[in-house]
Amino acid sequence: MLMGLYNYWIVVVLMMVGFYIVIAHGNLIKKIVGLSIFQTSVFIFYISMAKVEGGTAPILAEGIRQYSNPLPHVLILTAIVVGIATTALGLALAVRIKEAYGSIEEEDIQKKDNLDC
Amino acid sequence: MLAHLPILQVIVPLMAAPLCLFLTRSRLVWLFTLIASGLAFLISSLLLQQVMVSGTIIYELGGWDAPWGIEYRIDQLNAFLLLIISAVSTIVLLAAHTSIKQEIPADRHTLFYILYLLSLAGMLGIVATGDAFNVFVFLEISSLSAYALIALGKDRRALWASYQYLIMGTIGATFILIGIGMMYQMTGTLNMDDLSKRLPEVAHTRTVFTAFAFVIVGVCLKLALFPLHLWLPNAYAYAPSIVTAFFAATATKVAVYLLIRFTFSVFGLSFSFTALPLQMLFVVLGLLGIFAASIAAIYQKNVKHLFAYSSVAQIGYMIVGFSVSTTTGLMATLLHLFNHALMKSALFLALAAVVYRIGSVQLSQFHGLGRQMPFTMAAIVIGGLSLIGVPLTVGFVSKWYLALATLENGWWPVTALILLGSLLAIVYVWRIVEVAYFKPPIAGRESIKEAPLSFLIPIWTLVIANIYFGIDTRLSVQVAQAASQSLFGVSP
Amino acid sequence: MKDLFAVIMLSGIYGLLSASFFVSMDAVDVAFTEASVGAGISTLLMLVAITMTGRTENPSRHKPLLALAVVIVTGSLLIYGTLDMPYFGSAQAPIHQHVAPRYINDSMQEVGVPNIVTSVLASYRAFDTFGEVVVIFTAGMGVLALLSAVRRPRDVAEIDSFNKSMYEEHLILRIVAKMLIPFILLFALYVQFHGDYGPGGGFQAGVIFAAAIILYAMLFGMNTARRVINQSFIQLFAAIGVLLYGSVGVISLLNGKNFLDYSILSADPIAGQHLGILLIELGVGFTVASVMVIIFFNFAGRRNNQQNKENNDSC
Numbered sequence: 001m002l003m004g005l006y007n008y009w010i011v012v013v014l015m016m017v018g019f020y021i022v023i024a025h026g027n028l029i030k031k032i033v034g035l036s037i038f039q040t041s042v043f044i045f046y047i048s049m050a051k052v053e054g055g056t057a058p059i060l061a062e063g064i065r066q067y068s069n070p071l072p073h074v075l076i077l078t079a080i081v082v083g084i085a086t087t088a089l090g091l092a093l094a095v096r097i098k099e100a101y102g103s104i105e106e107e108d109i110q111k112k113d114n115l116d117c
Numbered sequence: 118m119l120a121h122l123p124i125l126q127v128i129v130p131l132m133a134a135p136l137c138l139f140l141t142r143s144r145l146v147w148l149f150t151l152i153a154s155g156l157a158f159l160i161s162s163l164l165l166q167q168v169m170v171s172g173t174i175i176y177e178l179g180g181w182d183a184p185w186g187i188e189y190r191i192d193q194l195n196a197f198l199l200l201i202i203s204a205v206s207t208i209v210l211l212a213a214h215t216s217i218k219q220e221i222p223a224d225r226h227t228l229f230y231i232l233y234l235l236s237l238a239g240m241l242g243i244v245a246t247g248d249a250f251n252v253f254v255f256l257e258i259s260s261l262s263a264y265a266l267i268a269l270g271k272d273r274r275a276l277w278a279s280y281q282y283l284i285m286g287t288i289g290a291t292f293i294l295i296g297i298g299m300m301y302q303m304t305g306t307l308n309m310d311d312l313s314k315r316l317p318e319v320a321h322t323r324t325v326f327t328a329f330a331f332v333i334v335g336v337c338l339k340l341a342l343f344p345l346h347l348w349l350p351n352a353y354a355y356a357p358s359i360v361t362a363f364f365a366a367t368a369t370k371v372a373v374y375l376l377i378r379f380t381f382s383v384f385g386l387s388f389s390f391t392a393l394p395l396q397m398l399f400v401v402l403g404l405l406g407i408f409a410a411s412i413a414a415i416y417q418k419n420v421k422h423l424f425a426y427s428s429v430a431q432i433g434y435m436i437v438g439f440s441v442s443t444t445t446g447l448m449a450t451l452l453h454l455f456n457h458a459l460m461k462s463a464l465f466l467a468l469a470a471v472v473y474r475i476g477s478v479q480l481s482q483f484h485g486l487g488r489q490m491p492f493t494m495a496a497i498v499i500g501g502l503s504l505i506g507v508p509l510t511v512g513f514v515s516k517w518y519l520a521l522a523t524l525e526n527g528w529w530p531v532t533a534l535i536l537l538g539s540l541l542a543i544v545y546v547w548r549i550v551e552v553a554y555f556k557p558p559i560a561g562r563e564s565i566k567e568a569p570l571s572f573l574i575p576i577w578t579l580v581i582a583n584i585y586f587g588i589d590t591r592l593s594v595q596v597a598q599a600a601s602q603s604l605f606g607v608s609p
Numbered sequence: 610m611k612d613l614f615a616v617i618m619l620s621g622i623y624g625l626l627s628a629s630f631f632v633s634m635d636a637v638d639v640a641f642t643e644a645s646v647g648a649g650i651s652t653l654l655m656l657v658a659i660t661m662t663g664r665t666e667n668p669s670r671h672k673p674l675l676a677l678a679v680v681i682v683t684g685s686l687l688i689y690g691t692l693d694m695p696y697f698g699s700a701q702a703p704i705h706q707h708v709a710p711r712y713i714n715d716s717m718q719e720v721g722v723p724n725i726v727t728s729v730l731a732s733y734r735a736f737d738t739f740g741e742v743v744v745i746f747t748a749g750m751g752v753l754a755l756l757s758a759v760r761r762p763r764d765v766a767e768i769d770s771f772n773k774s775m776y777e778e779h780l781i782l783r784i785v786a787k788m789l790i791p792f793i794l795l796f797a798l799y800v801q802f803h804g805d806y807g808p809g810g811g812f813q814a815g816v817i818f819a820a821a822i823i824l825y826a827m828l829f830g831m832n833t834a835r836r837v838i839n840q841s842f843i844q845l846f847a848a849i850g851v852l853l854y855g856s857v858g859v860i861s862l863l864n865g866k867n868f869l870d871y872s873i874l875s876a877d878p879i880a881g882q883h884l885g886i887l888l889i890e891l892g893v894g895f896t897v898a899s900v901m902v903i904i905f906f907n908f909a910g911r912r913n914n915q916q917n918k919e920n921n922d923s924c
Contacts (some may be wrong), residue, residue: 003697007318009688015295016684020281022284025674027666029613029659033620040627042294047634049302053698057635057805058725058730059770060717062638066700068635069709070725072301074734075250075724076639078741079294080241081897082257084646085748086287091658092755093280095911098662100273105667116913124858124868131743132855135848178736180861180870184708187736228754235747242740258747265751299690303709315707327690547755 007048014041026106030092032087039083046072057082122167123189125244126199129153131238134231143158144224154207160479162201163219168196169599172273177246184245184308185574190247193600194451198374201248201455205366205462206237211575213359216243216469219476221269222355228257229269235364238372249297249383250307252375253290256339259371260286263364267356278351285338285348292335299328299385312383321389329392332379340372343406344434346429349414352426358469361421365428366462370454373435377447381604388441398442404534406433411541415548420471420478424464424547427504430538431457437531439517444601446522449515451597454502456511459586463579467493470568470576483549485558489565494553496576501546503583507537510587514594613664614656623651637808638726640708645816650901652824657908661915721879722805722886731886735869739854741812742896746851748899753844756907786828793821801894805883811890816899822898823905831909841900841908850896854889897919 018041021034050072060068094104101109133153140146143535168174168191191199210233221229230509243252247458263288267280301307303324304315319325341349349369353361380389408428414426430454438450448582468478470493475482487494516539523532558565567573586593626649631640638769666825695702712729722726730738799816826834858869871885872878 005694007697008691008694012642012684012687012691016647016680017685018562019288019683020676020680021287023679024673027613028280029662030616030666031284031656031793033616033655035291036647036651037620038288039291040624040643042291042298043639043643043813044296045295047636047706049298049632049695049698049702050636051634052700055635055700056683057808058713058863059637059725060664060725069704070712070729071307071704071709072298072668073636073639073726074729074737075307076249076636077642077730077812078254078737079853080639080646080904081255081641081741084516084651085261085744086283087651088285088654088748089261089751089755090280091654092282092752092904092908093264093268093283095269095277095658095661095908096755097273097276097280099915100276102660103825107667113274113277117699121862121868123861128858128868129856132852132859135746135851138844138848176867178868179732179734180867180872181733185711186733224757228750231750232747232754235750238743248737251737251740254737254744255746261744261747261751265747265754267756295687302694302702302704305703305705305709307708315703319703322690322693324690324693327686332684412731485665487778560878 008045010046011041014044017041028097028104028106029091034095035090036083036087038084039079043076043079043083046076049101096115119163119167121176122160122164123174123191123245124178125336126157126164126203127189127238129156130158130267134234134238135448137227137231137579143223144214144463146227146230147210149166150234151207151210152214153350154203154210156505157203157237157241158200158207160322161196161203161237164191164198165193165596168183169596170174171441172533174282184306184311186316187246187248187251187309188310188554189245190310191245193596193603197455197596197600198370199241201370201458202237202244202367205458206233206363207217208575208578209359209363209366209462209466211465212469212572213300213568215571216359216384216473217357219473220271220359225269227461229266229354229357232262232266232430233360236266236363240367243371244374247309248307249309249312250540253294254288256293260290260339261366261369266360266364267352269360270355270357272355273352273603274485275355282352285345288337289338292331293336294335294382295498296328296330296332296521299324301530303328309378309383313385316384316388319384320392326392328388328400328494329384331421333395334378336372336376336379339369340376341369341429343402343409343429343433346406346410346432348424349429351424353428354419354421355522358472360419360433361425362462362465363468363541365425366458367430369417369428370458373450373454377439377604381447386442386605396423396440396442399436400528402438402604403433403440404531404538406430406436407535408541411538411545415541417545418480420483420549421465421468422482423480423549424461424525427542427545428457428461430542431461431504432495433513434535434538435518437535438522441526441528442583443522444598444605445518445525447604448594448597448599449522450517451600453591455593455597456515459579459583460500460512464495464504464584466572466576466579467496467500470572471571474568475562480548480552482559483552484556485553485562486565487550487554489562490567491583492573493568493576496580497553498546499580499583501542501549503587505528505542506581509584510589511583512587513594514587514590518594519576611668613659613666616666617652617659620655622646624648624652638724638810638813641808641813642816645813645820648809649820650816654908657905657912661912668785701816706741720882720886721885723874724805724807725887726808727804727810728882731889732871732882735885735889738893739858739869742851742893745900746847746896748845749847749896749903751902752907756911783828786824790821793817793824797821797898801890802887804890805886808846811893811896814890815894816901819893819905820903821901826909828904831906831913835906838902840903844903846900847896847903848894850894850899851878853895854892854894857885857888 016036229360242255696890800809
């Protein structure tokens with residue numbers, strides 16, 4: 001059992017590292033880095049389940065019987081694109097926030113907002 | 118072409134978005150967007166008619182049969198939601214040209230319409246699809262465009278609100294992605310219908326339980342269910358007024374739809390309500406949401422904030438109806454989806470008109486507006502009455518069925534609390550009325566006039582709908598009932 | 610770690626490592642994409658962003674305990690969920706029994722493309738890919754809405770003098786780059802059209818193509834690059850990509866087939882599939898390449914504007 005699932009456990013640890021960075025850190029850029037680590041770990045989860053022992057890459061060729069599952073690969077290709085789209089937009093927002101508030105620290109921004117009210 | 122209606126529903130706004138780049142003048146783009154949205158509205162009404170007559174429509178994309186390809190599956194529930202979204206979008210757009218002229222710099226107008234169409238298409242896509250992964254893709258289309266639209270707000274706080282929404286929204290979407298991955302891992306399929314057939318075999322596994330938990334938490338983040346609602350008030354308050362009117366009426370509704378779809382159709386009723394103490398959890402969170410958000414609304418100084426908190430409270434009502442998990446309860450939720458969309462789009466459009474005239478929605482700026490903008494303020498009053506649930510408005514209809522559903526189940530304390538929650542709504546609506554009608558106009562602002570017709574026409578269309586569907590409940594109740602019964606029929 | 614530069618570099622390395630992990634998991638297409646995106650484009654964007662936002666993080670005065678609690682609860686739930694999962698690599702897992710076998714066994718007869726990932730991506734689940742293109746398009750439009758600035762026309766002479774002064778720097782880099790860029794573009798085209806047989810396809814090709822342009826822009830200055838590539842032109846290009854993809858679907862609609870059913874495109878269904886895949890991959894390539902360039906140009910353009918402003922202020 002230990003050997004059969006260790007891969008998923010590593011993925012869980014990675015996911016949680018990313019997730020922790022997102023919610024615990026106050027720096028906007030770092031949050032986005034965390035988010036992308038979180039997402040990449042989910043990709044690893046999908047790709048790991050596609051692997052078949054003794055299989056090869058899903059490109060049809062003579063003399064190969066066992067292929068890994070292509071479907072998760074397709075899903076993750078899409079998800080990677082979604083991930084970079086989110087990262088780009090998040091960074092653009094961070095840049096604008098820096099211009100508007102002069103800071104990219106959550107606390108400073110919150111403080112300035114409270115002053116506005 | 119009639120057979121292709123399901124896909125046209127989504128690709129008309131989707132293909133219209135890039136086409137906007139080829140048009141030059143802002144007015145032209147607006148007209149084009151309006152036409153695209155109007156077409157979507159027309160298609161959704163045809164679809165609803167078809168579904169009500171002949172039952173579920175299945176459309177296989179790329180000609181591949183499910184579960185190998187992606188399919189669109191339109192039943193009463195989807196068709197109802199499609200109609201709500203496209204109708205609100207079209208009516209709100211009528212006012213867009215006038216409103217954004219003032220709120221968004223001129224070189225962003227085309228981009229605004231493109232993002233608006235993409236967001237519309239994304240939401241329609243989420244609702245129409247019958248494939249779990251396709252939901253994720255379209256969820257991201259609608260959310261990414263939503264983040265950008267919110268960030269177009271004038272105030273710098275719009276940027277911060279948008280960023281927070283982006284983080285919360287992406288965490289939510291990633292949770293949903295994890296959940297979908299686990300479901301796929303246990304069943305080997307992504308098609309919702311196929312999933313619902315294969316999940317019962319593996320329902321006892323811990324993996325499916327975890328998948329369920331992740332999907333629910335992810336959807337609840339998008340739904341702004343108390344206590345995960347923190348991103349919502351600021352996002353609504355600082356977004357451009359048109360965007361607020363559109364999202365307040367549609368975005369959370371789509372999330373409620375997803376919740377219903379996943380619990381009822383995919384996981385199945387018997388699993389969903391036994392695996393987790395979902396019923397108990399949602400009743401408590403729903404009621405807490407109603408009270409916490411209503412009380413927060415009472416203390417707001419910004420009217421947009423006030424109604425945003427009221428939206429969180431209204432979501433509470435929907436969740437309570439959902440958690441009753443009887444046909445009447447679900448029907449109350451669906452009715453409230455429809456009715457709340459009517460109320461909130463009317464209210465936020467009226468606020469857009471106020472912003473257009475006085476440039477602010479601070480409550481202190483509303484002094485004497487009752488006399489200066491009589492039609493706009495009358496719309497806010499009627500919308501507010503509807504929010505409270507006064508008879509002859511749509512708000513009454515959904516509250517009535519909600520009370521009925523809880524009583525049927527013998528949950529009379531819940532019924533009492535729902536009525537108590539409505540009393541809180543009276544307080545916050547009264548604060549606006551008091552300021553607008555019983556205070557003299559601010560000095561130096563005597564020249565404020567009524568909002569232009571381009572605002573009044575859509576606002577009053579919605580207000581009249583608020584009253585019409587409050588009196589003649591046949592259409593909404595019939596559809597909601599059919600949808601709710603079919604959901605219970607699928608998973609007895 | 611308080612230095613954001615190091616953080617970003619490490620996250621780039623993480624991207625590269627996961628790409629190599631994907632290779633060992635037989636997911637070559639995904640690895641290709643992750644390497645170009647996770648280690649390439651996203652690292653680059655983050656670096657441009659920190660030049661504008663500052664590269665150090667303030668010491669956090671947060672209470673990490675709540676966050677830690679949330680993470681531990683989520684993590685343990687996930688671990689709990691893994692307990693009933695099929696073992697890693699097991700061929701008996703449900704995902705290898707249902708749905709996927711048809712792709713592996715029949716895609717050659719039905720679609721006629723050796724790379725199964727391509728046939729699933731571009732034919733069986735083509736609508737997801739259409740959604741993906743639209744997501745990228747949305748991101749491009751979003752970044753434009755956030756960052757595009759009204760550019761002040763500057764003196765051409767100023768640009769020229771600026772270029773001349775820069776010409777002495779990075780001389781070797783520039784010469785090497787000038788030699789490399791045609792090859793990079795050629796490689797992009799290869800990846801674009803070879804996706805049917807090997808790993809690759811529109812998305813990867815688009816990213817590589819954009820990388821060539823970005824490399825040019827970095828070494829020869831934004832303004833020179835802008836003169837080569839017109840901004841509004843490239844926006845139209847992004848739109849054309851989406852429209853090309855969509856119109857393939859609309860053509861099948863007009864011919865009475867379902868949306869994105871390629872078999873109608875030619876008399877022979879397999880040839881139709883080939884043509885359809887070729888066209889939509891081209892659409893993907895267009896949109897991805899132009900959006901990547903749009904995103905980069907707007908980030909970098911924003912930065913130039915900021916610097917100009919600072920210079921003017923100090924004068």
